[in-house]
Amino acid sequence: MNNEDEFYDAVTGLDSDESCEGTSEASFKDAVVDAGAEKNNGTVQANGIKKRRSNLPAPMFSRNNFSIWNILKKCIGLELSKITMPIAFNEPLSFLQRISEYMEHTYLIYKACAESDSIERMQAVAAFAVSAVASQWDRTGKPFNPLLGETYELAREDQGFRLISEQVSHHPPISAFHAEGLAGDFLFHGSIYPKLKFWGKSVEAEPKGTITLELPKHNEAYTWSNPFCCVHNVIVGKLWIEQYGTVEILNHSTGEKCVLNFKPCGMFGKELHRVEGYIQDKSKKKRCVIYGKWTECIWSVDPQVYESHRRNDKKAEAKKQKPEEADDAENDDADDMPEVQETVAVIPGSTLLWRVCPRPSHSAEMYNFTNFAITLNELEPGMEGILPQTDCRLRPDIRAMEIGDMDEASREKERLEEKQRAARKDRAKENEEWSTRWFELGTNPYTGSQDWLYTGGYFDRKFTDCPDIY
Structure with missing residues (x-):
């Protein structure tokens, strides 16, 4: 095994989901929030053209006989x-x-x-930003670390987009991505490089990197970063995930801002999964309040209605509140996940911005994947001949794990890591720098910060001189 195998991605599923493929499969031209009108299992695209798989080739491998603590205690x-x-x-x-x-x-x-209306556009963008972290719920398995030069292509005509991503750096590990609407409606891009901290019982991922969404029709650009992500009980107990921190979405054209507070669960777990925030205009006047859960739904309501509702709630809570029992005792047991209240109390007059759909009934046997995630590594007929040899779908270790051959997956993973180390040593001997293929380091035109920007050309399908990384 490679001692340079980053653990960072165990807690960084940036980023999306809890919703079923049904909602995401909505026709991009219709752009509706009503999930009830969609297909209910995601195996058929909304336009009826193509079937996608609804199962992985093999169920999830049991982790019951493995202890993360046996690894971590040697690495203090x-x-x-x-x-x-x-x-x-x-x-x-x-x-x-x-x-x-x-x-x-x-x-x-x-x-x-x-x-x-620009405020309504910001509401939709805010809902999109929240939805992007929803798939992390119960996803405690870590994705494979991308090899330097690895790529992934995802084209979905039914949803109206295509995406290309590339691993542009190994130390530090940086993944860059670029997505675009098929009709030129939007550009969505960024680079991700989380920073990890180990707190004894938990691992916290600090978000690094800027996410940018451009809407050319409105001459607008929005930027934000993801919330913190924490995996609890890495030593003992059941793993569970928490998102917390402040996310600020800025419309660089209008000056409007959305501030979203992903709340930590707190001592009694009352705030678990909750998101609360507001949208303000360029004069800093609050135009609407946003609330809900990143695992369930997001709503918008008038600020005055929200404040009135909150005052009434506080009065009602004060009447029934009992004295709190102090319990600050230290213990080495698991951090039990607070009991989850599955519903959001909807304030009268609120507007639904986004709602998740149930995951497939067999999700727990499929790494808690959503319908969307189940399709991501599918190698459809004819794909192998048109994908670059750096595409994730062609990685032998991931492919072996997907079909349930854990021994082969482990051997292939180790072989690929050895091959990557040898290539790095060879470059060092020749004093050569790694050259990225589809992205280059530059300046984000909206934030002025350093960013990895797509250079173009991938979708022309000219895949000559692909590096031999597998």
Whole structure:
């Protein structure tokens, strides 16, 4: 096993989902929020043209006989990104494929495109930003670390987009992506490089990198970063995931801003999964309040209505509140996941911005994948001949794990890591720098910060001189 196998991606499923393929399969031209009108299992595209798989080739490998603590206790004081994890803790996707789960709810981008009012566009963008982290719920398996030069292509005509991503750096690990509407309606791009911290019982991923959404029709660009993500009980107990922190979405054209607070669960778990925030105009006047759960739904309501409702709630809570019992005792047991209240109390007069759909009934046997995630590593007939040899679908270790051959997956993973190390040593001997293929380091035109920008040309399908990384 490679001691340079980054553990960072165990908690960075950037980024998306809890919704079923049904909602995400909505026709991008219709851009509707009503999930009830969609297909209910995601195996058929909304336009009826193509079937996609609804199962993985083999069920999830049991992790019951493995302990993360047996790994971590040997690495106290070492850089967390250098910790080697057994393949049993992986899921059969590359981190590049997991990034593509941002796009599950592309219909929200098209909804934003269709709105004539900038505040309503911001509401749709805010819903899209929240939906992008929803697939992390219960996804405690870590994706495979992309090899340097690895790529992933995802084209979905039914949803009106195509995406290309590339692993542009190994140390630090940086993944860049670029997605675009098929009719030129939007550009969505960014680079992801999370920073990890180990807190004894949990692993926290600090988001790094800027996400940018451009809507050419409205001459607008929005930027934001993801919330913090924490995996609890990495030593003992059942793994569970928490999102927290403030996400600010800025419309660089209008000056409008959306501030979303992903709330930590708190001592009694009352805030688990909750998101609360507001949209303000350029004069900093609050135009609407946004609330809900990133695992369930997001609503918008008038600020005055919200404040009135909150005052009434506080009065009602004060009447029935009992004295809190102090319990600050230290313990080494698991951090039990708070009991989840599955419904959001909807304030009268609210507007639904986004709602998730149930995952497939067999999701727990499929790494808690959504319908969208189940399709990401599918190698459809004819694909192997047109994909570049760097595409994730062609990785032998991921393919072996997907079909349930864990021994072969482990051997292939180790072989690929050895091959990557040898290539790095050869470049060092020749004093050669790695050259990225589809992205280059530049400046984000909206934030002024350093960013990896798509150079174009991938979809012309001219895949000459692909590096031999597998």
